[in-house]
Amino acid sequence: MPSQLLTHIFQDLQIGIKTRNHPYRYASLASISQNTPTQRMVVVREIEENTITIYTDSRTKKVTDFTQNANASLLFYNYEQMKQIQLRGTVSIDKGADPNLWNTISEKAQRDYTTHLAPGSQIDHPKKVAYQKEHIHFCKLLFTFTAIDYLEIKQPHHIRACYLLENNHWEGNFIVP
Numbered sequence: 001m002p003s004q005l006l007t008h009i010f011q012d013l014q015i016g017i018k019t020r021n022h023p024y025r026y027a028s029l030a031s032i033s034q035n036t037p038t039q040r041m042v043v044v045r046e047i048e049e050n051t052i053t054i055y056t057d058s059r060t061k062k063v064t065d066f067t068q069n070a071n072a073s074l075l076f077y078n079y080e081q082m083k084q085i086q087l088r089g090t091v092s093i094d095k096g097a098d099p100n101l102w103n104t105i106s107e108k109a110q111r112d113y114t115t116h117l118a119p120g121s122q123i124d125h126p127k128k129v130a131y132q133k134e135h136i137h138f139c140k141l142l143f144t145f146t147a148i149d150y151l152e153i154k155q156p157h158h159i160r161a162c163y164l165l166e167n168n169h170w171e172g173n174f175i176v177p
């Protein structure tokens, strides 16, 4: 049943993103700029219904991209089980600083969002990154997906299914891989 598989996909994602070193903790996030796609790896922080939370620096290129074109794709790959999950949707940027959330981030990780120069700026040496604790550029990307394409490579037959969120309800079918 495609609906049972969908339940399984959501459970797999929920467990994976909360498990250290699980392949689903990381995903490739695609944005579009001037008709050209760009992908980058991100850490998946949370999944709640059909919204996934990602943390980033508000000065990154992806934030500029999503501000101009909200369309996005997030790709998960479990290389141990050869399972691929492609999600399609849109990204909104949540810059509302939540001090409680900020305080849950380790001091070392907080540095990623407080660099003196914006991510992508040219420097002479990797050592030459300075931090300004008082200038926090932390923000959340909220990726809301409405389409899922799932593929599992296995014998005797591969399993592929696609789902669309329509009227708040996931409709899906198995399809030819």
Ligand SMILES: Cc1cc2nc3c(=O)[nH]c(=O)nc-3n(C[C@H](O)[C@H](O)[C@H](O)COP(=O)(O)O)c2cc1C
Residues within 6 Å of the ligand: 026, 038, 040, 041, 042, 043, 044, 054, 055, 056, 057, 060, 061, 062, 063, 119, 120
């Ligand atoms: C394993 C891994 C995890 C990453 N996680 C994040 C992340 O959660 N958020 C983020 O903004 N960048 C993350 N990055 C860095 C991005 O891939 C990217 O280099 C950076 O965000 C700048 O992207 P942009 O210039 O396309 O916006 C991660 C990179 C790797 C290799």
